[in-house]
Amino acid sequence: MSPKKFSVLDHVLVPKHERIPISEVPKVLKEINATINQLPLIRTSDPVARELGAQPGELIKIEREDEYTGKTIVYRLVVIG
Amino acid sequence: MVDPIKRISAIKLSVLSPDEIRKMSKVQIITAETYDDDGLPIQGGVMDPRLGVIEPGQKCPVCGNTMHSCPGHFGHIELAKPVIHVGYVKYIYDLLRSTCWKCGRVLLTDKEINEYLDLQRRLEKYLPFLLPVFHEHIKNKASKNSICPHCGAPQHKIKLERPTTFYEEEKGSFRKLAPDEIRNRLSNIPDNDVRLMGIDPQESRPEWFVLTVLPVPPVQVRPSIMLETGIRAEDDLTHKLVDIVRANQRLRESMDAAAPPIVIDDLWELLQYHVTTYIDNEVPGIPPAKHRTGRALKTLAQRLKGKEGRFRGYLSGKRVDFSSRTVISPDPNISINEVGVPEEAAKILTVPVRVTQWNIEEMRNYVINGPYKWPGANYIIRPDGKRIDLRYFKDRKSLASSLTPGYVVERHLIDGDIALFNRQPSLHRMSIMAHVVKVLPGRTFRLNLLVCPPYNADFDGDEMNLHIPQTEEARAEARELMLVQKHIMSPRYGGPIIGGLQDYISGGYLLTSKATVLTKEDVIELLGVAKYAGDIPEPAFYSPKELWTGKQLVSLFLPEDFTIRMKSSVNAGRLRCEDDDCLHDSFIVIKKGKLLTGVIDKKSIGSQQPESLYHWIVKEYGGDFARELADRMFKMFIRYIEKYGFTMSLDDVDIPPEAQKEIKEILNKAEEDVEKIIEQARRGELEPLPGRTVEETVETKIMERLSKARDEAGEVAANYLDIFNNAFIMARTGARGNILNLTQMSATLGQQSIRGERINRGYRNRPLPHFKPGDLSPYARGFVYNSFRLGLSPIELFYHAAGGREGLVDTAVRTSQSGYMQRRLINALLDVRIEYDGSARLPDGTFVQFTYGNDKVDPAKSDHGKAVNVDRIIERVVGWRE
Numbered sequence: 037m038s039p040k041k042f043s044v045l046d047h048v049l050v051p052k053h054e055r056i057p058i059s060e061v062p063k064v065l066k067e068i069n070a071t072i073n074q075l076p077l078i079r080t081s082d083p084v085a086r087e088l089g090a091q092p093g094e095l096i097k098i099e100r101e102d103e104y105t106g107k108t109i110v111y112r113l114v115v116i117g
Numbered sequence: 118m119v120d121p122i123k124r125i126s127a128i129k130l131s132v133l134s135p136d137e138i139r140k141m142s143k144v145q146i147i148t149a150e151t152y153d154d155d156g157l158p159i160q161g162g163v164m165d166p167r168l169g170v171i172e173p174g175q176k177c178p179v180c181g182n183t184m185h186s187c188p189g190h191f192g193h194i195e196l197a198k199p200v201i202h203v204g205y206v207k208y209i210y211d212l213l214r215s216t217c218w219k220c221g222r223v224l225l226t227d228k229e230i231n232e233y234l235d236l237q238r239r240l241e242k243y244l245p246f247l248l249p250v251f252h253e254h255i256k257n258k259a260s261k262n263s264i265c266p267h268c269g270a271p272q273h274k275i276k277l278e279r280p281t282t283f284y285e286e287e288k289g290s291f292r293k294l295a296p297d298e299i300r301n302r303l304s305n306i307p308d309n310d311v312r313l314m315g316i317d318p319q320e321s322r323p324e325w326f327v328l329t330v331l332p333v334p335p336v337q338v339r340p341s342i343m344l345e346t347g348i349r350a351e352d353d354l355t356h357k358l359v360d361i362v363r364a365n366q367r368l369r370e371s372m373d374a375a376a377p378p379i380v381i382d383d384l385w386e387l388l389q390y391h392v393t394t395y396i397d398n399e400v401p402g403i404p405p406a407k408h409r410t411g412r413a414l415k416t417l418a419q420r421l422k423g424k425e426g427r428f429r430g431y432l433s434g435k436r437v438d439f440s441s442r443t444v445i446s447p448d449p450n451i452s453i454n455e456v457g458v459p460e461e462a463a464k465i466l467t468v469p470v471r472v473t474q475w476n477i478e479e480m481r482n483y484v485i486n487g488p489y490k491w492p493g494a495n496y497i498i499r500p501d502g503k504r505i506d507l508r509y510f511k512d513r514k515s516l517a518s519s520l521t522p523g524y525v526v527e528r529h530l531i532d533g534d535i536a537l538f539n540r541q542p543s544l545h546r547m548s549i550m551a552h553v554v555k556v557l558p559g560r561t562f563r564l565n566l567l568v569c570p571p572y573n574a575d576f577d578g579d580e581m582n583l584h585i586p587q588t589e590e591a592r593a594e595a596r597e598l599m600l601v602q603k604h605i606m607s608p609r610y611g612g613p614i615i616g617g618l619q620d621y622i623s624g625g626y627l628l629t630s631k632a633t634v635l636t637k638e639d640v641i642e643l644l645g646v647a648k649y650a651g652d653i654p655e656p657a658f659y660s661p662k663e664l665w666t667g668k669q670l671v672s673l674f675l676p677e678d679f680t681i682r683m684k685s686s687v688n689a690g691r692l693r694c695e696d697d698d699c700l701h702d703s704f705i706v707i708k709k710g711k712l713l714t715g716v717i718d719k720k721s722i723g724s725q726q727p728e729s730l731y732h733w734i735v736k737e738y739g740g741d742f743a744r745e746l747a748d749r750m751f752k753m754f755i756r757y758i759e760k761y762g763f764t765m766s767l768d769d770v771d772i773p774p775e776a777q778k779e780i781k782e783i784l785n786k787a788e789e790d791v792e793k794i795i796e797q798a799r800r801g802e803l804e805p806l807p808g809r810t811v812e813e814t815v816e817t818k819i820m821e822r823l824s825k826a827r828d829e830a831g832e833v834a835a836n837y838l839d840i841f842n843n844a845f846i847m848a849r850t851g852a853r854g855n856i857l858n859l860t861q862m863s864a865t866l867g868q869q870s871i872r873g874e875r876i877n878r879g880y881r882n883r884p885l886p887h888f889k890p891g892d893l894s895p896y897a898r899g900f901v902y903n904s905f906r907l908g909l910s911p912i913e914l915f916y917h918a919a920g921g922r923e924g925l926v927d928t929a930v931r932t933s934q935s936g937y938m939q940r941r942l943i944n945a946l947l948d949v950r951i952e953y954d955g956s957a958r959l960p961d962g963t964f965v966q967f968t969y970g971n972d973k974v975d976p977a978k979s980d981h982g983k984a985v986n987v988d989r990i991i992e993r994v995v996g997w998r999e
């Protein structure tokens with residue numbers, strides 16, 4: 037156990053990740069015009085999901101910044117694994 | 118009758134149980150013999166008549182049918198000892214790792230099992246798409262447990278040695294797990310635990326993954342063929358089945374005779390090998406089973422897999438009618454939207470037309486002309502659906518008069534019909550475009566030269582395919598979506614893929630060059646071929662006689678409000694110029710549709726040139742206008758180059774003696790320097806470059822020096838070449854070739870290389886026996902002093918051929934690799950589509966991208982990928998950039 041733990045979220049190449057609680061999932065799905073089975077998945081064992089403490093059934097909102105295309109938002113469904 | 122159409126609501130695939138195999142079997146195969154001495158099949162052999170009849174006149178002993186209606190019947194082989202089914206190895210491996218070897222339970226606590234079963238029930242009901250991830254998770258979690266939570270037995274590590282051997286680690290050493298032991302373990306797993314790992318025990322018990330009975334397919338599946346010599350040749354599957362029966366028999370005999378275990382194990386393994394290769398003869402890790410001739414056998418998996426397999430070869434392989442294929446040839450006189458179709462083909466390809474009161478006279482004429490006179494008709498379909506073949510109908514005149522509305526006439530292809538034109542490899546959507554038919558004499562398809570780039574076609578024997586859409590919907594789609602003029606802009610890069618090439622570019626340059634003045638006759642001829650219908654402009658010169666410039670003629674075709682400033686291709690080297698006040702005429706300025714300065718060449722009208730004159734025309738004035746420009750203005754360029762008499766001769770690459778002397782001196786100097794480098798290295802005075810050996814450093818330095826020499830020689834030659842030399846014009850305008858090609862013709866060919874190194878292989882330490890071993894001089898390592906004009910020495914020719922072959926091999930390898938890559942990409946992206954909300958999704962709505970391309974930009978409708986090009990908008994409005 038090193039005293040100063042590094043968080044993957046602080047790395048320059050890791051975009052902004054944010055937990056969306058289960059209660060807000062229906063709202064987000066409506067917003068992006070999708071059902072739950074249409075989302076890409078992220079496992080709870082994923083380093084970022086672990087860092088955020090994301091629980092199965094929640095969403096993770098990822099905001100990516102790109103030189104050419106600007107800001108894009110992606111949602112992933114958290115699953116056990 | 119009640120609705121005969123049945124819909125398949127679901128398909129369930131499961132594993133055959135030994136009982137099912139026995140139940141569907143009509144005969145047990147017990148002997149490896151196939152035929153007796155009279156050539157009759159032996160009872161209990163793999164050709165037993167109870168497996169089905171395939172010979173004419175015989176009756177099936179099982180179902181009583183003849184060969185036409187007997188579906189064939191399965192048999193079975195009782196295996197002396199169980200063997201692993203290669204297809205299920207992965208699942209067996211997963212199951213062995215995640216269950217207890219002793220009690221058979223999944224390696225999770227009772228509490229966990231109950232929770233997970235509960236979770237599984239809920240997932241099945243609400244989130245079935247998550248089940249694969251769930252089962253994966255359980256298998257992962259269970260296989261991490263090293264002690265059984267149920268009986269406390271310590272778990273061993275399982276190792277899989279491909280394809281079918283399992284080992285278990287016991288006290289540091291590995292013990293082989295025999296198939297019967299594996300089968301026992303699998304049958305010990307309770308149903309509920311099987312369910313947790315994603316297998317339905319009702320349909321597929323895991324112990325069925327280990328074979329105890331092998332089904333024998335009916336003979337219909339593996340027919341024997343009679344060779345001309347009268348010898349019967351058996352199918353590969355039959356050969357393999359005989360092998361299995363024989364191995365099985367020997368194993369059983371050894372077991373009955375209580376042979377030593379080593380003998381039995383060997384025979385068991387042989388049986389495993391035969392069963393494995395019977396199922397898949399291309400599994401990694403074992404040699405494929407061979408025919409007596411040495412050819413690998415085509416077994417079950419090989420019948421399904423790959424290009425010629427059942428799936429790609431038969432199920433997705435579509436063959437179509439109303440299509441044709443022939444050699445293509447160029448025709449600059451037809452529109453880019455057209456395709457020339459030979460009359461011979463037009464008489465075979467047909468379009469169905471419904472007879473109406475408005476077209477009945479026309480249709481009657483087609484019927485009277487019949488199948489052999491164009492334009493005629495091949496078939497008539499009566500309102501009752503009966504087809505009349507006009508080839509065999511004598512009195513076509515009376516048939517024509519009996520035509521009434523409601524009939525359908527399959528008439529010949531005529532001018533104005535729409536057709537899909539295609540050239541393989543169909544790598545992008547412009548490989549299949551719709552063309553308007555123009556029936557022409559000759560036996561080839563004709564296409565306008567400007568559409569060569571999208572098809573990547575040339576006329577060295579290329580063939581292309583033509584398809585005739587048969588329904589109104591298909592024709593409308595072809596015309597509205599696939600017409601050539603709608604594909605001038607390529608989605609590969611934001612620019613036009615259709616545009617000038619070769620002589621169009623030289624012609625454009627020569628016509629618009631400052632040196633060109635045209636007489637009234639010239640102007641009339643040029644505007645005539647371009648079908649120009651307006652007035653002739655005021656002449657640019659009145660004295661000594663009325664003369665026009667090429668720029669005036671080009672301006673006649675440009676839109677009145679068109680403005681652009683850009684560099685020409687010739688704007689390079691001595692003709693370089695950064696602004697529009699250019700003395701070399703190499704900077705294009707078009708204001709209000711008038712070409713004021715600059716020459717037209719590749720940068721402005723070439724194909725695959727983004728941000729060019731033609732690009733802005735297509736974008737700003739649309740496909741109709743761009744097609745018209747391509748059909749008319751470009752035609753004028755071609756006519757001008759024909760009038761001019763453009764050619765290339767030996768003189769074009771000839772340089773004066775003083776230039777040749779200069780080049781010789783440059784090469785001599787280089788040779789001396791190379792000698793110095795070699796000498797320096799021999800004395801050990803050469804400092805190696807970082808990370809290189811001395812030998813590598815010598816090579817690098819020599820290569821650098823020689824390439825410098827070639828560049829200098831090329832520069833000398835280029836300086837002596839006349840600017841209006843035809844070959845030089847082609848290189849400068851981008852019509853064909855480059856300066857390097859010219860210097861190779863006139864100055865020196867330079868260093869030939871293989872894999873980036875000077876040519877050094879062939880004999881020991883030398884490429885050819887003419888040199889001393891280890892000679893590093895330029896001539897002994899692939900340097901060609903001569904130019905193509907002077908001619909190569911035999912040794913130089915050898916170097917050139919050796920270097921040239923590398924290029925050929927590279928292209929061959931590259932095309933096969935990129936072809937496979939293309940296939941994989943197409944299979945992956947095939948049914949992705951962009952929904953109205955701008956997201957890219959699969960047919961079930963799964964996201965591929967939340968916003969297409971992250972910016973929703975269609976590259977075919979953008980400028981070089983940018984959604985908005987502010988510079989161009991300003992240029993258009995202000996008529997000025999910066």
Ligand SMILES: [Mg+2]
Pocket residue numbers: 574575576577578579
């Ligand atoms: Mg070709």
Ligand SMILES: [Zn+2]
Pocket residue numbers: 169170177178179180181182187188189190
């Ligand atoms: Zn039968």
Ligand SMILES: [Zn+2]
Pocket residue numbers: 217218219220221222265266267268269270
């Ligand atoms: Zn146990």
Ligand SMILES: [Zn+2]
Pocket residue numbers: 692693694695698699700701702
């Ligand atoms: Zn200039």
